[in-house]
Amino acid sequence: MLTDTYRLSNGVEIPVVGFGTWQTPDGDIAYNSVLEALRCGYRHIDTATAYGNEESVGKAINDFLKESPVKREELFVTTKLANPDHGYEAAKAAIDRSLRALNLNYVDLYLVHWPNPIKFRENWKAFNAESWKAMEEAYKEGKIRALGISNFLPHHYEALMESAEIAPVVNQIKLCPGVCQKELVSYSRKHNMLLEAYSPLGTGGMFKSPLMLSLSEKYGKSISQLCIRWSLQNGFLPLPKSVTASRIKENTNVFDFTISDEDMEKMAGINFEELGIMAPRDPDLTTF
Numbered sequence: 001m002l003t004d005t006y007r008l009s010n011g012v013e014i015p016v017v018g019f020g021t022w023q024t025p026d027g028d029i030a031y032n033s034v035l036e037a038l039r040c041g042y043r044h045i046d047t048a049t050a051y052g053n054e055e056s057v058g059k060a061i062n063d064f065l066k067e068s069p070v071k072r073e074e075l076f077v078t079t080k081l082a083n084p085d086h087g088y089e090a091a092k093a094a095i096d097r098s099l100r101a102l103n104l105n106y107v108d109l110y111l112v113h114w115p116n117p118i119k120f121r122e123n124w125k126a127f128n129a130e131s132w133k134a135m136e137e138a139y140k141e142g143k144i145r146a147l148g149i150s151n152f153l154p155h156h157y158e159a160l161m162e163s164a165e166i167a168p169v170v171n172q173i174k175l176c177p178g179v180c181q182k183e184l185v186s187y188s189r190k191h192n193m194l195l196e197a198y199s200p201l202g203t204g205g206m207f208k209s210p211l212m213l214s215l216s217e218k219y220g221k222s223i224s225q226l227c228i229r230w231s232l233q234n235g236f237l238p239l240p241k242s243v244t245a246s247r248i249k250e251n252t253n254v255f256d257f258t259i260s261d262e263d264m265e266k267m268a269g270i271n272f273e274e275l276g277i278m279a280p281r282d283p284d285l286t287t288f
Helices: 030-041 054-067 088-102 118-140 154-160 182-188 202-208 210-219 223-233 245-250 262-268
Strands: 005-007 011-015 044-046 076-081 109-110 147-150 168-174 194-198
Touching: 030 044, 030 054, 030 118, 030 245, 044 223, 054 223, 076 088, 076 202, 088 118, 088 223, 109 118, 109 168, 118 147, 118 154, 147 194, 154 182, 202 223, 210 262, 223 245, 223 262
Parallel strands: 044 076, 076 109, 109 147, 147 168, 168 194
Antiparallel strands: 005 011
16 A cells, blocks of 8 residues: 555655656646645655755645645655755755745655765765755754665765764665666665665656566556556665656556566566666766
8 A cells, every 4th residue: 555654764654655756847737746646645755956846746735734634744755955955054054945845844854866966076075974964953853854865876875974973764766677776775775775766667668668568468557557566576665756647546556466576577687778768877977
């Protein structure tokens, strides 16, 4: 069920599927898609300052809380520190701006979106340490319930932990059939971080896969449902995104079937490059 949870290493419960909002335009599209997701049973919403849609996401959340018996504490809301906002003072201000934009007293999870933005590339370790200090203070103040990272590789994590008091409980990375990042997954789990899977549908690439088409017929499930189920059976937390009401609803129906071990392996072995799916970016080479 969408209300099933993983327990993060700090004890916070997080719903096993989240509704992603990356590339969802601010305004009516973001508002309506998030509201529809909440009405369909999603209890976990993932946004980011960089997405530019926090205000619309927050309005949908607050309007849903007004119209339904669901309480704020039954929802899980994530946002992220944008690349220009690294550093102690900048991060403190960014956290408060996100809370105002979302119109929430707290967020459940706050992530460093990128380990080394080009603006801070020459001294990324120090800026991450400063940002994390601001996040830790917000955590202690009750503005954030859990702290995490996104797109971090092992050396970024190790640098952060040289000064961190509170360890990250999540690493949000690109994961989908064919994009398994096994070494990073293993490393993250070794350090008690839950893996959140962004782009779990391969940014649409999976719909061109002959294997996925055949498995869709075999299981009587859509390719989207198969991808989400693949993530869940791997112990990941998928963040599917859609702005279409029927697909938002369809993506909730992933708990009534199991993919065989053999087919899980076949899905893992998909050649994502042939499908036009971008490989995970190397944070140390990306110029943004």
